[in-house]
Amino acid sequence: MTTRRSDTTRAAILAAARERFASDGFDRATIRAIAADARIDPSMVMRYYGNKEALFAAAADFDLRLPDLRETPRDTVGITLARHFLHRWEGDETLMALLRAAVTKEVAAERMRSLFAAQIGPVAARLAPDPAQAATRAGLVATQMLGFALCRFVLRLPPVVTLDPDEAVAWLGPTIQRYLTDPAAR
Amino acid sequence: MTTRRSDTTRAAILAAARERFASDGFDRATIRAIAADARIDPSMVMRYYGNKEALFAAAADFDLRLPDLRETPRDTVGITLARHFLHRWEGDETLMALLRAAVTKEVAAERMRSLFAAQIGPVAARLAPDPAQAATRAGLVATQMLGFALCRFVLRLPPVVTLDPDEAVAWLGPTIQRYLTDPAAR
DNA sequence: AGATCAAGTCAACAGTTGTTGGCCAACAGT
DNA sequence: ACTGTTGGCCAACAACTGTTGACTTGATCT
Numbered sequence: 001m002t003t004r005r006s007d008t009t010r011a012a013i014l015a016a017a018r019e020r021f022a023s024d025g026f027d028r029a030t031i032r033a034i035a036a037d038a039r040i041d042p043s044m045v046m047r048y049y050g051n052k053e054a055l056f057a058a059a060a061d062f063d064l065r066l067p068d069l070r071e072t073p074r075d076t077v078g079i080t081l082a083r084h085f086l087h088r089w090e091g092d093e094t095l096m097a098l099l100r101a102a103v104t105k106e107v108a109a110e111r112m113r114s115l116f117a118a119q120i121g122p123v124a125a126r127l128a129p130d131p132a133q134a135a136t137r138a139g140l141v142a143t144q145m146l147g148f149a150l151c152r153f154v155l156r157l158p159p160v161v162t163l164d165p166d167e168a169v170a171w172l173g174p175t176i177q178r179y180l181t182d183p184a185a186r
Numbered sequence: 187m188t189t190r191r192s193d194t195t196r197a198a199i200l201a202a203a204r205e206r207f208a209s210d211g212f213d214r215a216t217i218r219a220i221a222a223d224a225r226i227d228p229s230m231v232m233r234y235y236g237n238k239e240a241l242f243a244a245a246a247d248f249d250l251r252l253p254d255l256r257e258t259p260r261d262t263v264g265i266t267l268a269r270h271f272l273h274r275w276e277g278d279e280t281l282m283a284l285l286r287a288a289v290t291k292e293v294a295a296e297r298m299r300s301l302f303a304a305q306i307g308p309v310a311a312r313l314a315p316d317p318a319q320a321a322t323r324a325g326l327v328a329t330q331m332l333g334f335a336l337c338r339f340v341l342r343l344p345p346v347v348t349l350d351p352d353e354a355v356a357w358l359g360p361t362i363q364r365y366l367t368d369p370a371a372r
Numbered sequence: 373a374g375a376t377c378a379a380g381t382c383a384a385c386a387g388t389t390g391t392t393g394g395c396c397a398a399c400a401g402t
Numbered sequence: 403a404c405t406g407t408t409g410g411c412c413a414a415c416a417a418c419t420g421t422t423g424a425c426t427t428g429a430t431c432t
Contacts, residue, residue, distance in 0.1 A: 005399090006409060025290040027213040031390065041411050046391060102341055103289045104211040109341050116343065139337065139345030140357055146341075147333015151325065155288055155295050155332075157302065159325030171326055175361050191429085192379065217420065227381055232421060 010048055012038040017059040021097035026105050062094045064119045078177025083169045085145050096153055116142045127180045140179040148172060196234055198224040203245040207283035212242060212291050248280045250305045264363025268355045271331050282339055302328045313366045326365040334358060
């Protein structure tokens with residue numbers, strides 16, 4: 001199983017696609033632009049990935065890669081989660097591509113939903129004081145994490161962009177901690 | 187100054203535009219579709235609003251209309267703000283149009299930035315224990331509010347959609363309160 | 373009634389998009 | 403050397419986009 005000649009361009013296409021989808025969103029990222037970035041003909045993109053939707057599906061394949069939290073002390077889970085999320089977002093533009101697309105493409109939104117349900121859900125299920133509210137708690141965690149990413153990386157609100165990572169974690173950590181482990185509000 | 191005949195259609199166009207921009211985003215909301223919704227010819231849209239960008243600018247004109255918080259007790263400001271924001275969002279699809287567009291259109295993002303800076307900034311400036319961090323605190327408030335709106339109205343994460351308004355306010359209120367008035371983290 | 377002007381319709385333009393099929397060049401195995 | 407396959411390019415298509423200008427209708431005013 002040696003790497004074929006095409007595997008190189010295949011990967012180049014995927015990288016260019018991720019970049020374009022991340023910075024321009026699904027609609028404005030044209031196949032022609034992606035092909036130009038990868039220095040190939042647009043028709044190659046079609047040949048390798050079928051159509052634009054399939055290319056996006058391949059480019060937006062993402063895993064949060066949450067660490068195993070079973071060994072972290074219960075009351076530092078919030079901070080740990082916040083730090084990991086921030087780190088994960090900064091190192092991979094896939095999440096950005098997914099978020100930018102999810103706002104207008106239903107398929108991408110669905111992927112976002114299942115991503116968070118599958119990854120944060122279990123954490124909440126284990127930590128929530130009331131198992132019945134586990135899903136709600138996971139959802140709340142998502143609102144704060146995605147909201148931060150939205151403001152910092154997409155909307156670029158100046159005060160949120162300025163925040164250095166440690167500071168951000170120090171602010172967000174307790175919020176996430178509260179959503180996960182504090183007694184229900186009201 | 188009686189209302190001219192054209193004012194009716196002018197308003198119809200604006201309403202249709204807001205609806206389309208809110209549900210489809212800037213790119214997918216075509217002038218033809220908007221015109222069809224308003225039951226007129228596409229060229230009328232151009233005549234009245236010049237071009238698509240200007241139409242969007244007119245349709246996405248929004249004001250948070252924050253209540254005067256100087257008389258609300260300092261420690262209930264978080265809940266009050268959360269409730270108002272949620273209420274405002276549900277009653278007017280303009281914010282949705284703005285958010286959907288802000289993710290890919292720089293002009294819309296800029297409007298979002300100045301909107302939050304101008305409206306939440308002053309509140310934070312008055313409540314923050316440390317005047318120097320007022321902007322940061324306002325930004326954090328924005329992350330939670332926009333993140334909630336994103337998950338509930340745009341991405342439609344099931345557990346966040348299910349949440350009834352009072353419950354949502356009870357969860358978000360304390361977070362916002364903390365961002366505004368609690369001593370800085372770290 | 374006839375002239376004036378706003379309100380609205382129609383058809384077309386130029387550009388861009390995803391997508392397709394035919395063609396060419398390089399390589400591999402015989 | 404020959405032949406089949408693989409990787410790549412080119413030109414074109416059909417659909418759709420924002421936008422424009424010429425034309426028709428209808429009301430209003432003198």
